[in-house]
Amino acid sequence: MYSFTVAVKPVSISYRVTPRLLLKRTVTHVIRLENLEKTFIVDGRAVPALRGIELSVPAGEVFGIIGRSGAGKSTLIRMLNLLERPDSGRIVIDGQDVTSLSETELRSMRQQVGMVFQHFNLLSSRTVAENVRLPLELTASGSRAEQHARVDELLELVGLSAHRDKYPSQLSGGQKQRVGIARALANRPKLLLCDEATSALDPQTTQSILDLIADINRKLQLTVVLITHEMGVIRRIADRVAVIDAGRIVEIGPVAEVFLHPKQPATQSMVAELSHADELEDSGLLASATGAVWRLTFVGATTHEPILFETAHRYGLSFSLLQGTVSRLKDLPYGQLVVEWQGEADKLAEAREGLMARNVVVEVLR
Amino acid sequence: MGLDWSVLDWGEIGLASWDTLRMMGWSLFFTILFGLPLGVLLFLTSRRQLLQHTWFNRVLSFVANVLRSVPFLILLVVMIPLTAWLVGTSLGVEGAIPPLVVGATPFFARLVENALREVDRGVIEAVQSLGASRWQIVWKVLLPEARPGLLAAVTVTAITLVSYTAMSGVIGGGGLGDLAIRYGYQRFQTEVMIVTVLILIVLVQLLQMLGDWLVARVSKK
Structure with a gap:
């Protein structure tokens, strides 16, 4: 017991003395994708969805993936929690190759990865608070009182405390997405996936949801991957962006570089809409x-x-x-x-x- | 032809009504008990669902279709030996329950399957993304989300059972149908026929109203 305390102390001291050094060491990649391939069979024909996808996302980054509909971006983000399986290639989340996980391991991995959807996908039979509590019920984490406290905390975070006992049908689109975000965060994930999270919302609501996601990214040091077809979304909150076209990543880099000096025709046309x-x-x-x-x-x-x-x-x-x-x-x-x-x-x-x-x-x- | 309402034996009519309710209640209970898991299984093993299993689904589906295509009257007769073996008699309220359950279960299972199909795929996917097991998805998502549809299915099944119980009167099943056949049909007492039909109409109306009310209550959409 005694030796344990001694062993711990110097570490906390060194953190205070050399935070920069520590910071450098802890820059790890939450996501690493290696040579991902996926082909769908539609009516007996092979339709390539993703080809040779390579990318890494460091911890704490907001990473955007932009592409037209049908470009493969949806397939790509759904692979990050294996809702979609690749035909070949490696998906490394938090240092672990997830394509080889067992059923149980996959479930516990998914609990570490939150996901927000375009159409919110809330349970219509549950209230706001019950929707947010669902992930806690699934993992049976904490007592009922602890779950309640966590739900309150999450509703506070997304600004929905006043609506806790309403049903999704009584909420506006923006409020529904806030519930979706709170639900995704319930199990304290390291990674948040946003699948066109603002595409069903009006511009003003989009703004507030993006602000919320940016806020969460900062406050909780959460890595965010979002896909969208709107350059405006990328411009507002992403640090880096990958442009996906016909199943390939055609351009990738810091948002300012890709946005201001687009090199590929696909990127240029998307930027042109906004500029x-x-x-x-x-x-x-x-x-x-x-x-x-x-x-x-x-x-x-x-x-x-x-x-x-x-x-x-x-x-x-x-x-x-x-x-x-x-x-x-x-x-x-x-x-x-x-x-x-x-x-x-x-x-x-x-x-x-x-x-x-x-x-x-x-x-x-x- | 004048009607003589004095021939009505209200005591017997009351008893017959009670028998009909008992037959419907018990067979509804067993129909739900067997039909709900069957419906869930039919849904889960179908294409693109959680337990997709083409062969199992085909066999199950085939059996359900066969049972549903046998006219209930034939089923009643064919099942007499099985019923006698199961409950000790093929007559009366007890004797009517097994054929009622066998007749209604595949019907109810199909309704359950349809109700589950109405659950938004996206919601199931969202819960999968939260790391839910298949069992949790059934209990925490599919059944609660389909609750209005399931209650509507129970209502429709209950009403179908009422008309089936009336038919089981043909083989001595007891209840209002039995009464209508024995007095109304065989003894030409039109009055009994009219009253039993009226009671059946009221019963069906009440069931439908109750069902609609329950559906409205649980529906949060």
């Missing part, structure tokens, strides 16, 4: 421009600087704004402006150098 890039073509502004047209992209602190004014002033140029967005990617401010410049050619070249020196990405459109 209105296609409207520029349609408006004819680009075709009728007489000067040099550049797309300027900048992130972080640069967003707050008067770059257009300073550039125009320093190089003796005039400019007009053809299109522009200044917004945020999760917590990162960014701007993307399409600017038409009028001035001498050598001054324009200098201005371009000057902008690039300030970490502005300059794409010459004309």
Whole structure:
């Protein structure tokens, strides 16, 4: 007993002294997918759903998977708790290859992975509180009183304490999804899977649900994987994103990079919907421009600087704004402006150098 | 032809009504006892369900269909030896119960299967994602979620049983059907026929109302 206490103490001390070191050591991958393949047989024909999927998600990250419907994203997320089995490849969750688990082991793994659904999938015969208690009943965790306390805590977390005795049919879509989230969190999972969690909700409710998920991610240090077909969802809460198209991951990286500099046609078209890039073509502004047209992209602190004014002033140029967005990617401010410049050619070249020196990405459109 | 209501023996009618209720009650009890698990099994072993088992499902389904396609009157007669062996008599209330149960169980099992099909697949999947066992899914999700449908199935079965009990009068099953046949049909006492039919109508109405009320009460959709 005595030696036990002694052995524990130095560890807690070292944590306080060198938190950075400890942090580095504990960056583990909650999810690692290796060469996942899945083919569905539909009416006797083989339809490939996922091909050569490779990805890892570190602990605490919000990882987004975006793709059009039928791209395979739903199949992919359902593989993370083995609601869908891969034909080949490895799925490693928390260091454990889950494809080889027995029935019982699989069940206890699933209890460690929460899942939220597009259509909420609540039990209509149970009240809000009873729905949230269900996972605790399934695992028979704690006494009845402890379960009650946990349910209260969860309802508090999702802001539904006042609705605990209502039935799902009496709730709005957003409230139902809050119940879904509370239910998914009941067994204190390490990983939360969101399967189009906001796709059935209106924009305002989507916002509040995304805020809630981001909040939970921060508060509970929970890893979140979400799939969506809306770039807006990714932009708002994801740290990294994978773009999936026809069963393959075509692009993967930090959201700012993928979003602001999409390389693949699939990504470009999805980003275009949000950034209105296609409207520029349609408006004819680009075709009728007489000067040099550049797309300027900048992130972080640069967003707050008067770059257009300073550039125009320093190089003796005039400019007009053809299109522009200044917004945020999760917590990162960014701007993307399409600017038409009028001035001498050598001054324009200098201005371009000057902008690039300030970490502005300059794409010459004309 | 004038009707003479004075020929009615109300004591006997009361007794017959009570027999009908007893037959219906007991056979309903056993029908649910056997039919509910059978229906659950039919559902679970069907395609894309938790215990998918094509052959087992086909055999079960076939047996259920065979029993359902035998006219109840034939079943009554065919079952006489089995009934006599089971309950010691093929007559009266006791004698009527086994054929009633055998006739109604496959019917009820199909209704149960249909009620379970109405449960949202997504809900079952969500509970699977929470790590529920198959047993837990049946008890905690399928049956509670299908409760309104199951109660409606019980109501329909109870009403079917009432009409079956009337038929069992043909082979001496007792109850209102027996009365109608012995007095109304064989002795040409039209009055008895009218009264028994009226009582049966009232009984069916009451059962339907009770069933509807229960369904409305448990339905949270």
